[in-house]
Amino acid sequence: MHILLVASAFNSLTQRVLAELQDRGHTVGVELALGNDDALREAVRRHAPQLVVAPMLTTAIPEDVWTAHTCLIVHPGPPGDRGPSSLDWTLRGGVESWGVTVLEAVAEMDAGDVWAWSPLKMPPLAGKSDLYRGEVADAAVDAVLLAVERFGSGKYKPKRQKAADLAAGWRPFLKQAERRIDWATQSTESVLRQLRAADSQPGVLDELLGAQWHLHGGHPEDELRGAPGALIATRAGAICRATVDGAVWIAQLRPWRAPGSALASYKLPAVQALGDLLPVDVPEVPVPLQLPASRRTWSDIRYSEHGEHGGRNAVGVLNFSFPGGAMSTVQCRRLLEAYRFAQARPTSVLVLGGVRDFFSNGIHLNVIEAAADPAEESWANIHAMNDLVEAVLTTTDRLTVSALGGNAAAGGVMLALAADEVWCRDGAVLNPHYTLMGLHGSEYWTYTLPRRVGAAEAQRLTQSALPVSARRAVELGMAERVLQAAPEELGDEVTRLATQLAASPDLAARIAKKQAARAQDEAAKPLQQYRDEELAHMRRNFFDASEPHRALRSAFVRKEKALHTPPHVARLGLAAD
Template sequence: MRILLLVHAFNSLSQRLFVELRQAGHEISIEFDINDAVTEEAVRLFQPELILAPFLKRAIPESVWRRYCCLVVHPGIPGDRGPSALDWAILNQESHWGVTVLQANEIMDGGDIWASADFPMREATKASLYRHEVTEAAVGAVLQAVSRYASGDYRPIPMIQANTDHRGCERPMMRQRDRRINWDKDDTQTVLRKIRSADGAPGVLDEIAGRECYLYDAHPESTLTGFPGSLIARSEAAICRATTDGAVWIGHLCDRASEHPFKLPATRVLGDSVSFLPEVEGYQPIRYEERGPVGHLHFDFYNGAMSTEQCRGLLAAYRQALKRPTRVIVLQGGVDFWSNGMHLNIIEAADSTADESWANINAIDDLAQAIIETDSHLTVAALHGNAGAGGVFLARAADFVWAREGVILNPHYKDMGNLHGSEFWSYLLPRHAGEEGARSIMQTRLPMGIGEALTAGLVDERITGHFDAYYQRLDVKSQALAASGDFHEQLERKRWRRQVDEKSKSIQEYREEELARMYQNFYGFDPSYHVARYNFVYKVPKSRTPLTLAQHRRAS
């Protein structure tokens, strides 16, 4: 079918559905829901058989839903209505929640139901639940709804009949007062629940060190205690705040009165006001563990962004891991993201955005080069979460890329103001995808599922399962790699291949050529990268849908 995706933004769920629906053989085009006139024009140009709205922040125009079947993806159980479904589910400690695909009508979230799916809740942020449980449930429900619509003989269930769960009801938009932290009364789990219900947006507004800040990126502390509400320690970018029965780490803040009113590391936002706090080991996005001959290097960076300092810290940890008597190093990234490349927020807050961009890309290149030149171990990039931009090619620097089924890759830079990109993609991509494949990947600028990534050479193997099942299978595969009978032959072939490649063209030449182009992006006369980065960080609404997404506008 011809399906139009109508979205507020092309977020992780929308991208996953785009990939799954195209894989199922449907013709997909995308339109950003900017206003009624733009939406009506998109429908007129594309003439869809079905409209799907996986992520909207306002109602579909009546002129559209009366003429076309419009299916809305709502992150709540049948009967649930309102814009804060997942927020309330977290705050109310729901043990199970769901996703509903319903038909748009005059009642917001009140139309007939085409499909639904439920899932067990996990102790995690709203954003993490959305990227995993909500997305997986939505994929199943949407594919079922589309199949039912295509059959022509399915009749959707009226909301009043489908709402058999007493939890299904209309709830208002959650306000700051609904999740305000009472440090004198709230225990650790309550504080975590309140912050997680608002992470990644809008955050929990609170006063901290005399400033009004939104709180994000909260984690429990197991040993430290103090007077409830007081700041008691710091660890790298995070600050530790006492609760009535323990403490929590807060990794990121947004000071709305600052000249940089967006998410930044907590210690950076608070500056000298927390310099007196003792530095302890608590908040550790980089950690290393060993299981026999396999070393696992975790780097669970918030939203997958990698700052200059984080890249340097990860490189130091990687070099330490190489000194261990292991055979395989597994680069595991984080639960939600493997890596999304440069840390655009920290760059935007720097005194010189060009200088910080330059430092950041060089730090990532240092790490990528160290991985490429490793000749003592076999290396695996294991992706449980999505990867984008430089993060995709940083992963490809490893000998093997193993990715969880359901991971989405965005292997391109051009949407960030025609950024050229580095991380040795000009060496790695033709080697694995071929020259033509490399050109296609860099120009297409579309999200890629694991099936397509396998064909393109960006991924070597897929791992099924989620969370515990995924990690168990990853452990089995990495142990088998370390114990393989031809391990030494694989290592020798790797060394030989690097020697051959180096004689043909040195790794330093690739780096210098890429960085020369990046230097022009950062310091040259064309401000496109700086404008695109500013718009991204400040979340400036899109004024149009990129032609790479809007197939109907390319044709017209």
């Protein structure tokens, strides 16, 4: 079937729906709905789709389009749930179960006939964006695939929604006035619900240290205490604020900007955003890398061991989770330090990742944009990423596994490929390219990617700039395994499989073969040569004012709205391809 995806952005869910439909043999086009109805009409005419699907839409499809074509809208929420802030309201309410509905476009918002819906369990600690990319995306894909199958059969009659349910299910846009936190009265759990319902957009507008900020991210703290609302600690760039009965960690801040400001603000690690406003007497309170399981606190890097302690079957797991998947110079260096610690432990298998949501998206463009000298910070950041990837590539005394609970892009994909095996949760989307940011790329990709998929396929992947599903990644050779696990179950599944790998009778032989292959590759072309060649391109990308990267980075971090569907996306699904 030829399907046209209409979306307000080529976001994670749109990319996943695209990849999943392509994996099942459909030809799929994409058109961004950017407020130009005539452009959308022209795209529909050009594609002549059998079906239109809108995975993520913030504007209405023109009536003449949905009357001429069946248009299916993906709505986060069960049947009867309506409104533009459905997920936000639900997270504030703390429900345990929810769902995603695929319904037909009509004049009234979210009121069309239901083609399919899929239930989901609400995880207790996930924020909105994490949930959206995890359980919501899983349910959305299940519902879309079922709706497409039903439409293709020509026999299914969608279910009409009842007028009473439609009236009862409407919830309005959730405004900042209703998101406000009253630090003097609200419990930790109440504060966390409000923070998570606004993560990563729009954040919760609040006052801190005499300035207005959007707060992004919320994690509980079990030991630190202080006056409600007070800033009581920092840790790895995050800040801790006291509540009436505990405290919460906030990872990122975004300065408030008056409507109509020339430049939009963007998120930064909270400590960096505060800068000189941060009082000197606020203590940095670290936690150990091997944090006890009983602790209820925030840490972006954790290490644990499983299996036979100190024996042949021992497994080390290095979990890391950075907001948005971006890794700054400081974060890369901290992760490398943790990796060196893990290397020194007596294990035979070392797992990287293994947590829900993003694996890594490479260098931290927001931190770079905010730097006094962005080019120099870019240069430091890419070297820090390269040092980390090199450490994984040169680990030859044990097997390494990258476990992707969610999406990865650019240098984050190449970090994953540095391991001996790549395991992807079903639903993870990989974007193994740099070109949309005007970068050649580094992280030893010219070594790792062709080694896995071949030179021709590596060239296609990096130049086409299109997403790759977990299943397709295995077919291409980018990954070894697709994990059929819910986001909340991923850690246990990764540990189970890694323990099996450590107990494999051919483990020693595999490690010996790995050592020989690395030595042979190094003799043929040293890793340093790959790095030097890549960095020669990257230095020009970063420092040459005529290069496009600077403008592309600024537009990306400030989330500037696209004016048209990008050419590499607009070409999808057309006969000329």
